[in-house]
Amino acid sequence: MPALFAVPAAVAVAFLAVPLLGLLGRTPWGSIAAELATPRVLEALRLSLVCSLGAVAVSVVLGVPLAFLLARVEFPGRNLVRALTTLPMVLPPVVGGVALLLAFGRRGLAGQWLDQWFGITLPFTTAGAILAEAFVAMPFLVISTEAGLRAMDRRFEDAAATLGAGRWLTFRRVTLPLIAPSLFAGIALCWARALGEFGATITFAGNLPGVTQTMPLAVYIALETDLEAAIALSLVLLAISLVVLVALRDRWFPTA
């Protein structure tokens, strides 16, 4: 490695480490259990879990078929669809929130019909929060699963076909186990992203304790008045992020 890189690399490590140390250093360790037990914090925790898992469910149900479409089917405009899938990953989340509002809000492109025909409004609901989180998190699942599908050996599927297995059976018993690592990695990333989502949620779903105030929103609001609660919540989110990283360590940091 060029000697020139030593200092910038050290600065980079410090840059990434110091904020974490700041958070850990300012944590009120003595009262953290009490902070985490307040109704407001528990409410935010519960809601975050419900919404993030809901978002993962939506992402799996919609994203796995999409991954298959992108990996297996040649169709005109495939590259466009792939670009569309990756877009929420690079789009600033608050922009995603604005877009969702203009699409699914009460006066939105699709939202106005949902409201008029079915009486369904998504903003200000938990379903809206789940939608916002799914919008930003689904790409992670799709990309990971598609990569797994492309990398797997298709001859196993062919073998299953020659042995008389139908397409659904092949998917269940052959494809799924083969892409399981990629799928689970995608699910883990999708969940982590959904859990941390803030910009789209606060813009589209709003902010109401018990309904739409997920943990990141609770941190934001708490920061203005109750720093200790904000730090406690931040710590929980940090712990979850670390768990996800540890779970994925072999995929992202191959030790071989």
Place this chain on the structure above:
Amino acid sequence: MRRTRTRMAALLAVAALALAGCGGGDDSGGSSGAASPGEIKVFAAASLTAAFTRIGEQFTAANGGTKVTFNFAGSQALATQIQQSAPADVFASADLANMDKVKDLVGTPQNLASNQLQIVVEKGNPKSIQGLDDLANPDLKVVLAAPDVPAGKYAAEALGKADVTVRPVSEEDNVKAVITKVSLGEADAGIVYVTDVTAGGDKVEGVDVPEELNVLATYPIATVKASQAQDQAQAFMDLVLSAEGQQALKEYGFLPPPTT
């Protein structure tokens, strides 16, 4: 080979755009440290946006081009930022409590204006809201400012006086966000300041809250002790309190400060 090069070029272009977007916010005159003498930073409650922007222009014209940079947000957010040593020269709050929160960090506050509450609804008042009682209707989507925001506290006070329980669909971080939700058509009603309805444009209109239920919001202003531009900060504060500043505030719908 060519495809890789095109991809690299595209990636670099995106990175450049992203960096430009990140850096573009603060390129005129300011590092994030103390303001240079040619510029002051004013932290003001969101409801003061229109009036203070105008006073800022008056200030720049009268003070040899000294720029005024505003940070408009909920007063509770601003008070916390000042406690965390954010570089403010002047602080104008929408209530006395938030000024009190930073009383060790600011000079002697003075009251600059008062404000009152109004119910904001969509233009044409499609849900026929007549008063605070109507907001209790569970079919209505009512948006309020969060309980820690001055506007939220005042709204709770007014609703308490009227003995009305409202279950809002969202608690916004500052009062302007309440107006936004109503003008977008997402919410049916909200409780904001009279001045916000005026500033809200032609997508919204106001429904009065009777005097006996209404709340008088007092706005204090003070210079920040840690400011590096004390003279300029004091000059801005003086302008706000002067006849010229008071006239500008009046034009935007503010009431004179309480006389006590």
